[in-house]
Amino acid sequence: MLDAAIVERLFRECEAGEGYRLKVDLEKQTVTTPGGEVLAFEVDGGRKHRLLNGLDDIGLTLLQADKIKAYEERRKLDAPWLFA
Numbered sequence: 805m806l807d808a809a810i811v812e813r814l815f816r817e818c819e820a821g822e823g824y825r826l827k828v829d830l831e832k833q834t835v836t837t838p839g840g841e842v843l844a845f846e847v848d849g850g851r852k853h854r855l856l857n858g859l860d861d862i863g864l865t866l867l868q869a870d871k872i873k874a875y876e877e878r879r880k881l882d883a884p885w886l887f888a
Contacts, residue, residue, distance in 0.1 A: 806835065806845045830855055 806814075817837070818824045827836040830852060835843045854864065865872075880887050 805847070806843060810843060 814826065814835075814837070818826075825838060828834075829836070830847070833845050833847055833852075835845060837843070853859070857863075859867070
């Protein structure tokens with residue numbers, strides 16, 4: 805998140821001329837303007853992890869595949885009638 809006033813300023817600068825480009829570095833959590841100004845922004849740690857690793861809800865779930873499989877195996881032993 806960036807301060808609303810900064811975002812408004814960036815939009816004005818962008819509209820003022822063609823070819824305006826911002827560099828966004830998610831790892832460092834910075835936005836760099838064409839003039840070299842570096843602006844820090846905040847991002848939720850979980851969201852940052854997901855974006856950097858290309859994970860959606862399914863991808864996050866699949867990271868737990870070993871734990872899910874172990875749970876399912878235990879469940880088969882505890883309640884075999886559910887798996888008949």
